[in-house]
Amino acid sequence: MSDSNNNNSGGFAKTTDFKWLGIGVIVFILIAFLMPTPESMTAKALEKFPSVGDSLLVLVNNTIYHDEAEAEAKRLLKKDSTFTSKEQILRNALVAAAVDKGSKLQEKQAKEKFLAWLEPLNAKATHIQLTMALLAMCVVFFATEAVPMPAVALLIGLVQLFFGITEPGMLAKTYAHDAVWFIAGSLALGATLVKYGLDKRVGMLVVNLAGTKTRNIVIGILLGTAIPTAFVGEHAVAAMYVPIAMALYTLTNKSTPAPRLGTLLMITIAVGCMIGGPMSPTGGARNALMIGFLNNMGIDISFMEWVTMGVAYTIIMSVVMAFLLPLLFKPEVDDLSEAVDFLKKDLEKHGAMTGKQKLVAAIMGLVVFLWITDKTLVAGLLGFSLGLGGIAISGAVLYMLSGLTSWKDYEDRVSWGVIVLYAGCISLGIVFKNTGASSWFADQIMDMVAPLGLDSGVGLVILMCCIGAVLTNLMSAGATVAVIGPVVLDMAVASNTNPVLVGVGLAIATSMAYWLVIGTPASSIVYASGQLESKDFIRMATLGWPIALFALSVIIVLYWVGVLGIDPAGMGF
Secondary structure: OOOOOOOOOHHHOOOOOHHHHHHHHHHHHHHHHHOOOOHHHHHHHHHHOHHHHHHHHHHHHHHOOOHHHHHHHHHHOOOOOOOOOHHHHHHHHHHHHOOOOOOOOOHHHHHHHHHHHHHHHHHHHHHHHHHHHHHHHHHHHHHHOOOOHHHHHHHHHHHHHHOOOOOHHHHHHHHOOHHHHHHHHHHHHHHHHHHOOHHHHHHHHHHHHOOOEHHHHHHHHHHHHHHHHOOOOHHHHHHHHHHHHHHHHHHHHOOOOOHHHHHHHHHHHHHHHHHHHHHOOOOOHHHHHHHHHHHHOOOOOOHHHHHHHHHHHHHHHHHHHHHHHHHHOOOOOOEOHHHHHHHHHHHHHOOOOOHHHHHHHHHHHHHHHHHHHHHHHHHHHHOOOOHHHHHHHHHHHHHHHOOOOOHHHHHHHOOHHHHHHHHHHHHHHHHHHHOOHHHHHHHHHHHHHHHHOOOOHHHHHHHHHHHHHHHOOOOOHHHHHHHHHHHHHHHHHHOOOOHHHHHHHHHHHOOOOOOOOOOOHHHHHHHOOOOOOHHHHHHHHHHHHHHHHHHHHHHHHHHHHHHOOOOOOOOOO
16 A cells, blocks of 8 residues: 555555454563563574673673583684574573583583573564564554554654664654655645645646646656655655546546546546555655665665656556556546547636745755755855655745745645654564564565575566555555665675665566555555546556556666666675
8 A cells, every 4th residue: 555645545544443452462562471482582682782792601601611512612702603503502601611521610500501691692583582672563553554653653752762772862863764864845735735735737638748648648647646656655646637537537528428438537547546656755655764764774765766767667557557457447438629629728727826836846856956056066165965754844834934935834735644653663563673673574585585586686676566555455665665675785784685676666566556545655645536437447456457567576676787887796886
């Protein structure tokens, strides 16, 4: 499912479903407290935090005096040693301690001492287990929308705090990540565009420019929804085009009954919003989340680098859907001259753009320009980059300073719940990585896919895209990226696969929420028009979903790797 920026939809409007709340809590308790700590988690903790192993080695050196025993202990506690289980570590240590009969350490004392040595390691392993329990609980809540989404986001931080997983100061930093500011600023910018009606003006202009042929109008709506969705929330874009599509249908239906035309126009809006989001970092919070995760790995993706990778998918799928949708929902008429003429006259009534509308458009253009040049021009002038979040917030503040909007406008028009939600998702991703949980989870998946030959390179990239495309139909796109984003990035690192390919590929794949009416905010909005049924989405998805996955796979192999020259074994763009 796609990202929702609408306060009145999905988990933002619902109150708590106590049945699913209870199930989520039970899942957390089972994994965190009742399930024995897997042996692999202890080994992962020692691998993730080598300083713990170093401390153990020091204690061994200070306690075991015999040269042979000391050598054996050093061998067992080397950073590159393979530990099968905590019990095996303990057994081997006791053997090492008892090698010399003259050792000052008795077996019972050795066991007690070594158990004490293991406490820091056990604590790290417990944090991995708690983080996995938190993830499982969040999956239940994300999938069922049983708990208001902002509450889930805050719960993520509270679990970290109460169980000592993350220090309070560090926890606050995770919730104030640049990606969070980017989301907040982008929503504020979009709200200002909607306030001054620039969205509607653009929509009507696009339809009028498309001509009168039905197929051309479908192409116009696809491009007219896809391009704005790359910069403005898809719910706003869909809401903008639904009245236009309804006018085209209603005016045509007066003379010629055309129910399939209504279905075609509405589903075109939903599809256009889905294929436009991957084109830029501002095309959905999922993109910002992935940029944040990559940034945590030391990999910076600029605005234009993302656009360079994402635009191919939007273009190809626009062409594909322009031919596919009219075939699946064959309209009764192939010319909409009467309806288009009416819309032209309506556009003329709005007159030329006002001074304030021009200023709003100019500031938005400046923001996009700064996004594009942040790593080059801006960094060259200032000596540092502002970041996508810094630029977005600057644009939002500039709208207020210029008198174009007020804080009250932002309070009313910006979905603050979305911002809180993705702040929590960012925090979940960071703690997932910092504890070693993502690395541990990645290892488990790698062990399963290794026999298939999909554990590295382009094969791994495509596999992760397939997983993301499935999960996004079960939970929101942002939640999908938040849940598996850190995992797939760790898998990429472990297999020497470029994290950029895996990360951006996953983000794009999560836009393929084709199957359900509730898949995206845009799908829900067009469904509310009454012009299509849930089976229409299934019909579209039966061909559209596998085609989208195939198109993305081809883009990865031929365009990203072949044309752009992104090294599958590299560490950046």
